[in-house]
Every structure is written in C-alpha cells, then in structure tokens.
Amino acid sequence: MDLDNYIEYLLNEKSDFSPCEKLFENALKVSSTRRGMLEFTPPNLKSAKKAYIYSCGIHGNETAPIEIISDLIKDLANGSLVLTHPLLIIFGHVQAMRESKRFLFDNLNRMFNDKYKDFPKDHLEASLGKEIQDSISDFFLKYDEAEKVHYDLHTAIKPSAYKRFAIYPYLHDRDHSQDQINIMAAMGIEAVLLNNGPATTLSYHSSFKHSAHSFTLELGKVETFGNNIRENFSEAENVLRKLISQEKLDMTGKSPVIFKVKKELIRHEKDYSFNIADDAPNFTSFPKGSVLAGDKVEKYITTEEDERIVFPKGDVKVGQRSGLVVVPTAIAGRSI
Ligand SMILES: [Zn+2]
Known part of the structure; x- marks a missing residue:
C-alpha cells in the first residue's frame, strides 16, 4: 500500500x-x-x-x-x-x-x-x-x-x-x-x-x-x-x-444561497414535451409563467419569478424524474 x-x-x-x-x-x-x-x-x-x-x-x-x-x-x-x-x-x-x-x-x-x-x-x-x-x-x-x-x-x-x-x-x-x-x-x-x-x-x-x-x-x-x-x-x-x-477555518466566505425543491418534474407519458435543453446549466432560472414540461397527465408552468431547474433530462423513461424545480428559501430549513 x-x-x-x-x-x-x-x-x-x-x-x-x-x-x-x-x-x-x-x-x-x-x-x-x-x-x-x-x-x-x-x-x-x-x-x-x-x-x-x-x-x-x-x-x-x-x-x-x-x-x-x-x-x-x-x-x-x-x-x-x-x-x-x-x-x-x-x-x-x-x-x-x-x-x-x-x-x-x-x-x-x-x-x-x-x-x-x-x-x-x-x-x-x-x-x-x-x-x-x-x-x-x-x-x-x-x-x-x-x-x-x-x-x-x-x-x-x-x-x-x-x-x-x-x-x-x-x-x-x-x-x-x-x-x-x-x-x-x-x-x-x-x-x-x-x-x-x-x-x-x-x-x-x-x-x-x-x-x-x-x-x-x-x-x-x-x-x-x-x-x-x-x-x-x-x-x-x-x-x-x-x-x-482542528485548525481554525477562515469564516469570511460568502453565505451560499439556499434552495428548496418546489416541484419534481415527472414524465408520465411517452408523448412528453420538455422545454428545457438537456445542456441547460443546473440552476438555470425561468421567469414566472414559463411552461417547463408537460404531457396529458400533468403540465408544469412556473408560478413565481426565479424558479430554477436542477438536473434537467427530458429523455428519461416514462415514470422517471426529468428534473427538479427549485426556489430560493430563507435560512437553512427554518422556513420549510
Ligand atoms: Zn458524482
């Protein structure tokens, strides 16, 4: 070794x-x-x-x-x-x-x-x-x-x-x-x-x-x-x-932005329209009213400004997750 x-x-x-x-x-x-x-x-x-x-x-x-x-x-x-x-x-x-x-x-x-x-x-x-x-x-x-x-x-x-x-x-x-x-x-x-x-x-x-x-x-x-x-x-x-x-950390780093999951996008049917490019960066922001994805079972339209997508992948099997819609939240967990 x-x-x-x-x-x-x-x-x-x-x-x-x-x-x-x-x-x-x-x-x-x-x-x-x-x-x-x-x-x-x-x-x-x-x-x-x-x-x-x-x-x-x-x-x-x-x-x-x-x-x-x-x-x-x-x-x-x-x-x-x-x-x-x-x-x-x-x-x-x-x-x-x-x-x-x-x-x-x-x-x-x-x-x-x-x-x-x-x-x-x-x-x-x-x-x-x-x-x-x-x-x-x-x-x-x-x-x-x-x-x-x-x-x-x-x-x-x-x-x-x-x-x-x-x-x-x-x-x-x-x-x-x-x-x-x-x-x-x-x-x-x-x-x-x-x-x-x-x-x-x-x-x-x-x-x-x-x-x-x-x-x-x-x-x-x-x-x-x-x-x-x-x-x-x-x-x-x-x-x-x-x-x-146990050395002291430099705590001057900028606080991270905290996000929570608002919606898990699911492909329910074979015929599925997914309006986010597969190469869209994680945390790409969409304005209110954007149609992100949908099929006959469910359609997802953003209802707030600055809704973001994480792990988008439209080409998944039926029943699988095609992305997470996340929104900023207040201090770690207290508000959810
Ligand atoms: Zn990894």
Whole structure:
C-alpha cells in the first residue's frame, strides 16, 4: 500500500488485496480493510469529539476529489498534516476509476439506504454499496458518542449557474445545521439545495441511518486525471484539511444561497414535451409563467419569478424524474 501516491496504487495494483495496518512514528495509525478504504486513527485518541468520513470516486470518472484526497493521505503519512479526529476515507468505485467511467453497470450512488438489496449479490455496484455501508456502520459505531460528519465529494458533467453546490439530504424531523452551512461557505460552496424526501444516495444514507451531518458536494467540473485545475478546488481542499486537524477555518466566505425543491418534474407519458435543453446549466432560472414540461397527465408552468431547474433530462423513461424545480428559501430549513 503506497500512501505517498495512493491514486497510482489504486489504479495500478494488480495483486489481490489483503487487509493491512500501519503505525507511524508519530503514533498515527492507518488500517485498510479493503482496497480504497483507509481508516486513520489520531495519536493518543481517548474520546473522539468528532468523526469524519470523506468519500470520493463514488463516480469513478470524477477525478478532482480523488486527487485531493490522495494528496491529503500523502500529507497525513509524511506527518505534515496532523490528524486530530478519526477519519475514514472511502474511494468508492476503484474499478470505474480504472476505466475512467462513472460506473460500469448501475449508478453506485443509487445503491444506499439498503437499495443494494434489490440487486443480485454478485452485482458489482450492489456489492460495493454493501461494503461501503458496512464500513460506515463499523466506523460510526466505534465513535458513537462523537459528532458524525460525512462529505461525499463529486464533480459534475453539466455546467452550473453556481459552480460549487451542495445537496443537503432530507432530514425528516432533524434541524438543518447553520454551522455546516458556514463550513460550506468556507469551502466556496455557492448554493445549497435542501432535499425534500428520502433518497438512495450515500449522503442520505449517512444522514438517515447514522444521524451524521452529511452532504453531497459538487465541487466543480469533471476532468480526467491530471487535467484538473486544482486552484479551482483550493478552498474546499483547505477546509477538508483544516477540519480534521482542528485548525481554525477562515469564516469570511460568502453565505451560499439556499434552495428548496418546489416541484419534481415527472414524465408520465411517452408523448412528453420538455422545454428545457438537456445542456441547460443546473440552476438555470425561468421567469414566472414559463411552461417547463408537460404531457396529458400533468403540465408544469412556473408560478413565481426565479424558479430554477436542477438536473434537467427530458429523455428519461416514462415514470422517471426529468428534473427538479427549485426556489430560493430563507435560512437553512427554518422556513420549510
Ligand atoms: Zn458524482
């Protein structure tokens, strides 16, 4: 296991994986129970106040977060980054990373909250979903008294009116965290979308099953390995490093705009008119009275100024979601 260049190790190591553990000179401990999964335990840890999970590569071709986390591992291993809180690192889909693909058979980020159980046991992404869920349970159970935090790091294919945005999973009866919104501001996150229902994503899983502060972070544009403009990710990278080493954050970041879901657009029939271009950037704004989509079952016309579309895709199967209409909302969650 090469911690100085973990990406290279993950992409090129051909031999079968065997679990390993290492104790560093400064008493930092790292253990790995499967390829792509590293658990770091700080030196002399008595009781953990916080426990962090950073996951990346859930979509194998979203390389910037993979590079950022690989560099973070290098600096933990060489001692230049000092760990204060326990940290589980997850590189989700190593095989897809090797093939520069988002996934091979099915979207791994739809396998969580036990959704993997609907698939055959030997299904690749379903078996990864189970492994990842099990590792998260083991880790968070170990630090049950700690405040649990999970950032699932992604980059997007589609352009976005807000370059960096977060998805805040549906919290049921829990409150949104202003502290976490402030941390996202420090990361340079420009918009936060409050989800309005359960999901099968990794961030919802950690939030719902483990009561973690958990988010999907879309940190910028998708690129191949080595072609990321790392300066564009520097704010997020700095914050991810400071959080685990308990360095003070620069809290001067501009507060993100908070959005809530107003309407989930569904294609009910084969004959469906969808009036948003597939390449329309996420958070494209439409004026009041715009006919966004419709079929004989339902037609959606905006009723407010500044209704925005996220994840538009008209060419979906009948019964599936073709986009989310979102509107600005007041302070995190209080008004919804
Ligand atoms: Zn992704």
